[in-house]
Amino acid sequence: MKSKNFLYSQKVAPYVFVLPFILSFVVFWIYPLITAFTMSFQDIGAIKSEWIGFANYTKLLKDKVFLIAVSNSAKYMFFTLVLLIPFPMLFAVLMDSNIVKAKGVWKAILYMPALTSVVISGTLFRLMFTEYKTGQMNLITQALGLGTYKWLKNGWSGMLALLVLACWRWTGVNMLYFLSGLKAIDTSLYEAADIDGADAKQKFWYVTLPLMKPTTIYVLTISVYAGLSMFLESFMLWAGNSSPNNIGLTIVGYLYKRGIEKNNMGYACAVGVVLLIVALIINFTQLILNGTFKKEE
């Protein structure tokens, strides 16, 4: 009788349903987070570790390579936001309109890259951007009479390669987010706008855009974090974690370099904690500015 009450209790049931998530969140997120935080104040040795206070952090502030990594990650994040929010939104609106034919095909084409492994696509992009004359990019520049270019050895072109890879891979995914946001907009609002004499542009500005705000904020939030934590793309593009003059080094790449390649876990944890703090600051700022935390009126 008691167990029946328990299972049917409206107070308990929600907790039972969220329990799997809470459990995995605690075990796989909270626990490592706390450990990483404590480890960032230690020198992790082979046999024993010792407390060294803020030494890892003070070293980090003076570390030029870390600053390069932060600036690369920040640039990458900024450009992915600029490219991967407006364009997917535009594509989603087009897919939702009557202008485009064979929508299924277009959606599939745009979404397909997200299903390929980054390991494979990164390798393909590395071959496309090779400085050798047989790479796709150099074939194009040669056809234009510009000669070959060392794409992956210069700062701007290295970033370009990363952004092309990011756009190729994530446009379809973000488009799907926006599509689902569009579907949630009540069609009667458009009808009302039609009656009021609004044109397509006005409908987009005054109906679609404001009502898509929750989706946009969601995409923005995950893109900020995804941009800052990018690693595998750069790792594959330069066939390893070392790029000329560190043009492709990201914060997580630096964390991997310190933690795995140099087995300096304490320092790597400090890098990770900084990444977390930066991502939280940016995201909280944009969420507060967007009014997400305000009470619904």
Add this chain to the structure above:
Amino acid sequence: MRKKIVSILLTTVMAAGVLAACGKSSAPAAEGVAAEGGAEEAAEEAAEEAPAEEEIPTSTFGDANGTHLEMWTFVELHGQHYGKMAEIWNEQNPDRPIEITCTTYPYGDMHTKLLTSLEAGTGAPDICDVEVGQFPNVVAGLDTWLVPLDDASAEYMPTMVPARMQTYQGEDGHYYGAPYHVGATAMFYNVAAMSEALGLSQEDTIAKIDGVVTWDDYTALGQEYLAALGDDTKFFTSVDTGGTDWLWLAMAEYGDDWTGGFEGPANCQLDSVKNMLTMQQGWLKDGFAMISPDGHVDLEAGFQNIMDRNIVSFPKALWYMSRFTNYMPEEKGNWYIAKCPVFEEGQKCSVGIGGTGTVVTQQSENKDLAAEFLCWAKMSDEGEQNIWDTLGFDVCNTAQWGDDAFAHDDNNQFNQFFINYPYDVLNEIGMNNIGKISVVAISPTINEYVCTTTLNEVLEDPDYSIDDALQELQDAVDMEQ
């Protein structure tokens, strides 16, 4: 009642789903790391063989009633080597048979798992492969973690290449790792292209190559070739901006070591390094050498560059032979392997690059047996034969080098591929002429700075001051030591 069952079912499915998703989320990272073997002097043999799939291949070999040994590797082919060796062992030692289970993990996963289990004091296998770049992390635990192999390897030691055994030595002087290969650096020459340009027969071209002793001779030969060819889009060799092979060779020739070994401190402002970089800057200015496309010759663009005959010679460790058979099969019969030139006559002319040391852990319940089996499987006649046949490495036991049936076996793919027998080159070099550069805790820092910054500065701009570049390198290294 039905509602209750449904609710329980739902909860279970959700929990399972969440846990499964968690398990999966680590997969992409692991895949990426598996491919890391391709990065420069890191696990050269791991490069293509490392499994990218999610499932972990496990195979058990030998006698089910025998002593059980657990073995981890990051290259499936290595596991098969031990499987084959376990079967031969059981035939030879019917009184103490063994059974060995080999598990192949992706590169990064395996090393992280090994370090974690060694630190935790439980969960480590009996035997484990450790890539040379990761070796300093593992050997840091000395005999608290690992079993010294001094006794088990004693009978093979007189003929083992000393530099290779020293690579896997601990700070206390004990040997903790058994090597697969020498990775001896030699010069690869495209004799077909050179004969054509010089208008000489194959024998005459080879005679010219054999006449090269110093880098000056090498430069003279190259200039003769380039003058005969008269094509300014072609070069004699390519220099690396993303690999340290040339610099390692230079250091080995002068007997230098920029890491300073276990005692340290690391000193990168060495004359050997300066001499090599100065020579390379000169070559770039003279149109004698080009910069290896994408940084070094061990990448797709490098293979294409070689096949397009843009370069006709380069120094590389002998394991590069498998790149020819795998990626440049059309080049069969064109290439000749020779000793590397030296700065001054009488210097060492080779250096061991890359490699994997196999260790026995203190957590093993059968340490002695594991160590004896391991050393036998990697150093004995039977072991070396199988390493050459299945893995295609230049073996470390020099007793095999002069054995005609071993070294001159015409069924071997590498013996067929090259104009001369690779082991003849090794014999010519001699086991004491192969230098060693230590791989210690500071090594990744040096390699990384050299490959990301120093070489790009000095070679992409041949007028860049080498002294300035090396000073910057030293400053970066000093920050870490």
